[in-house]
Amino acid sequence: MPRFEQNLRIPGPTALPPSVMAAGGRQMINHRGPEFAALLERIVRRMRPFFGTTGDIVLLTAAGTGALEAAVVNVLSPGDRVLAVTVGAFGERFAKVAEVYGADVRRLAFAWGTAATPDAVRAALLEESAVRAVLLTHNETSTGVTNPVAELAATVREIAPDALILVDAISALGAVPFEMDAWGLDLVVTGSQKAWMSAPGMAFAAVAERAWAAMESARMPRFYFDLRRARESAATGQTPWTPAVAVMYQADEGLRLMEEETPAGVFARHAACAAATRAGLRALGFELLADPAHASQTVTAAWVPDDVDWKAFNGEAKRRGLVLAGGQGELKGRIFRVGHLGSVEVEEILGAIAVLEEAALRTGRAVTPGAAVAAAQRAALAELGAPVAAVAGGTPA
């Protein structure tokens, strides 16, 4: 029996495990009472290991973009110089938010499909004086690229030690190892609908001491997203405004499942799903967008070949319950994306590849039935360290 009605392979919102769905259907509680305080405490405690922080994590009832806005408006003042390192549509969005609030933004833009390099960040910082903040995207969902955040942050610390490092970690945090404290990051945000296996509606912002200190003098306007208010309320087991309690129940259950699986187990599962997706798509003849050295563990983007009628192809996939994401910004109509994050198992990826194989055959492409599924399965087994040599057909390509 498939676990879900459709194979929702978009990079968030992600499918909800049954127990998470049930958690979201619970009766409401008093959000100013002790039961809520315990819920809030559990979520923060269970999230800390995934952020790699012992510091504060603040909950916001908002989409991920709200958390990007919170990051900007809480620590910056109009006119502050900001270096926005962008590798795709979401890096561009982060830059725009800072611009809208009056920051003096310089973009360091990399070709879509590539990752940011420490050398280029170093050069940009040497050219600029008094950079107040550097904006980084951890995982660029529009291209399926994961930036080397640890190295980029180390470069910022070396060249511009006073610059704040603000990180959009919305689409991979929880799915891959992340060490906010060890990497010296000041403010890191994520969203409930991604690796956390919950519905959209909550965002989470981890705030380090330097960022709290910056808030004392930051002058951008803020009210709903004032993180200091959130911290004050959290001290009494509350949020300043009425939160999305149902989504919090879901995040709580999602985190319980993640804790049970262990972070290492969660990361290994994502790595296997990513490896299977990449191998399956390649075996179907799709060229992948991301530089393989920086390919995301949570989303894979592939070029739509010139000879593929995407509408017909995607129609075949949809009819079979497979839901894919299209391209964004300059890649609209030119790529498609497969999400493999949150509640995802290798079997669901194999199912997706089987459907794509079927769609390819139905639309007249020359593919060998079963070959892409086999390639995907071998890649997953290899990633998991299974004895692939014993698998008929040998080692993965």
Ligand SMILES: Cc1ncc(COP(=O)(O)O)c(C=O)c1O
């Ligand atoms: C990397 C990244 N940043 C920001 C966002 C925006 O999040 P939301 O759509 O919840 O506002 C997304 C959503 O896909 C994302 O993947």
